[in-house]
Amino acid sequence: MEIITLPVTAFAQNCRIVICKQTRQAAVVDPGGDAEKIIAELAKHALNLQCILLTHGHLDHVGAAKVLAEHFAVDIVGPQQDELFWFDALPMQAQMFGFAPVTPFYPQHWLNHGDIFPLGELRFEIRHCPGHTPGHIVFYEAEHKIVLVGDVIFKGSVGRTDFPKGDAQQLLNSIKQQILTLPDETRILSGHGPDTKVVTERISNPFISGKYG
Template sequence: MMQYQIIPVTEFQENCSIIWCESTNEAAIVDPGGEAELLKKAVEKLALKVTKILLTHGHLDHVGAAKELADFYQVNIYGPQQEDKFLLDILPQQCVQFGFPFTAAFEPDTWLNDGEIVKVGDIVFDVIHCPGHTPGHVVFINKADKIAFVGDVLFNNSIGRTDFPRGNHLDLITSIKNKLFPLGDDIRFVPGHGPMSTFGYERMNNPYLV
């Protein structure tokens, strides 16, 4: 069974999630946007073995500590989809633009594509390519535990911005309605910022989608 802890990091308060498999104690860190030392302490307190870093998309506030943590734990970075390469290539410029500590450009060890799976211990995550907020955005969903980590695609009563480079509003709405909502109303999701919700609640109540 999967367990998780959500840790908001940096002044942007993005949700970084530590997820782990109870039976193996193996863990992954999803979207470590910054504050690497805080995340290391959380992992240590939970006594977990980090085996992967997972990224939903290439924006600085979701990847800022990814390379540092991957190097520290000697693990690979998975995701996003390769269309977000341009964002990872300009991380140093993003740091200057947003006043973040310097982050060097990097590439993940594995780009992810729609329909692939990622395992963390005995937990299986389906990878869903959900472009719109960024062209290479992916979502990780654990169907067994009915929980998804959706990055900046969907929020509680809101949706991801599409005014960044290569954002596309129509693609975003299509991703949400055609790829996420059909997975079931009872799927809980952890957004990139803010409180959790369910696909069912957002399908019925989200003012940007009804």
């Protein structure tokens, strides 16, 4: 597996290009914006884009999804269907976050907890992690010990829960049950900020230990 990280938008959101080394098939995970930058990176590496994968419906994670899907004639896949209201609310999100106006669009395929999503020879297990948003999912690739977590957990922090349908206790439950149960050396690739590891967050994340929140 290869992963290219492209910070996009004013929120420095970590858009990831995930690549199967054997097949050169690729997926773009959480393209929040800057579509031309993402298109140029895909062309630079001569990648065969298969789909757009979304962890949740916040605009800084999905803003370029429709443009990329149409440009490459690929599907938008994920998140879980409880996230539908955030896609309905894309125009409101654009106004709230200071993005250019956007019309609602929707994934072609929703994903559910326990699904396995293939990309070339990679296999991503879908884990439903509500709390930051109700339909938030993460993508776990066991062989390579990598989990793409969107805004569930960050290095030394956790996702916000003050948006509509956010739930702080639900988020902590998701982290403890779906993230911290992964092998210690699993790399956590978050939607913002640096990467971390499961063992690091289990030991030192103050929100999980109960020091804060």
